[in-house]
Amino acid sequence: MNKLISFLFLSLFSTTFVLINSEDPYLFYTWNVNYATQSPLGVSQKVITINGQFPGPRINCTSNNNIVVNVFNNLDEPLLFTWNGIQQRKNSWLDGTLGTNCPIPPGVNYTYKFQVKDQIGSYYYYPTTALHRAAGGYGPITIHSRELIPVPFDWPQEEYIVLVGDWYTKGHDTLKKFLDSGRTLGRPDGLIINGKHGNGDGTDEPMFTMIPGKTYRYRICNVGLKNSINFRIQEHSLKLVEVEGSHTVQNLYDSLDVHLGQCLSVLVTADKTPKDYFFVASTRFTKKALTSTATIRYVGGKGPASPALPEPPAGWAWSLNQFRSFRWNLTASAARPNPQGSYHYGKINITRTIKIVNSANTVDGKLRYAINGVSHVDPETPLKLAEYFGVSDKVFKYDIIKDDPTAEASDKVVVAPNVINGTFRNFVEIIFENHEKSVQSWHLDGYSFFPVAIEPGTWTPDKRKKYNLIDAVSRHTIQVYPKCWAAIMTTLDNAGMWNLRSVLIERQYLGQQLYVSVLSPERSLRDEYNIPETLPLCGIVKSMARPTPYS
Known part of the structure; x- marks a missing residue:
């Protein structure tokens, strides 16, 4: 009997030891980044490909997987990638922006390693250097729930990726010269879906196929440069099931707006007459809509898609009402951002309110865009590195903008690095005021936030009475309609520079961005990872000795 007890104890101890020391699975990718000549809109131009693909290869993973991407930069310019919406918990070292990283020089490779910690959903990556995003280099990231966690819908027959966005036929280097000289980019030349433009004439090869009676998941991202997009599928309903990593209440829509930087998922059932149908995408809030199509073919179906394309909705008020209909599915089991506070964010006291007012003006005769009167410029030494090496005073100043800017401050533009000093674990409210006639779209790295309201007019504290403090969809990008304001809430619990x-x-590119520095007072590995040993150094820290690592 004693031997049996000893055997059971040793077996339990051994099993526990294995579980404690096991790591989450690793996925490895090797990317060769090159220029190639392609014609997304029928005009030959230089496009950025990854492993010969445009759009780039899919990172298809599961929650908590470790992702390792070895990037070989074969371009003639420095290069960085950011992982749009991937929170990089405790690891802004690999955020892939010029405020956090030195770019990868031409002819050099660098390996990104990060974990998709406690996340599910639809995302994408893209290059952040120069105007490379205008040349492509983007691709999808899809994160599935672990097998033991139920998903609030039946497993679809198949998943389809739809990367849609506006596009210019001029090369990215020409567009960059426009901005550097003080000009705007003007109106895009067309709209592309997965790197292709469809005219709705039925001559394109099918991009997607569906078996009659089966249900499919379409993951749609707006990877464009300037415009919001509306999409619809001829005669089919769209069941919304996910927005930027959060399961939603499953409402049905005839069409959906997806604004710049945003991703969402819909379920589509092949329950119509077996033939071809068009997936239709159009720009929104433009004088003349740009439209592109992709053919969906029913397996065994007969007949072309109807040339009569469904019209997009009109006006931003329609889009605002659709935003109000989005609700977080609080009964769904899934990886959740900030799980301890996810269900009760409306009961947390606000510790700081930051108002963001966008503006535009000229500096030395050239166009600049600003936040609260400051137009951000990236210094030679990345902000995060300057802060970590203790030389931030030689590179930038904290809090050169005010939390509540005056009208005069937003009218004048100062060009400088723009860094807000955030307090670790504070619960903050950020108000975006859009005084202009165009729709704006904002993204926050490192966090998911709760968009509690978008309303016309000017924000005042009294507006909090109308906030959705129960089931706002946790996400990382928010649109702000013309002459409107938007309010978001988040906890600054992810140490780093974001x-x-x-x-x-x-x-x-012309300055409408800033960085939020969130330092842990304890400077420990519990709150932030150490700087990777292989992380490139540049600027004034290039030859400096690395500080003592956190413990």
């Missing part, structure tokens, strides 16, 4: 930016490429 980018808050306009997703409109010309606004971002």
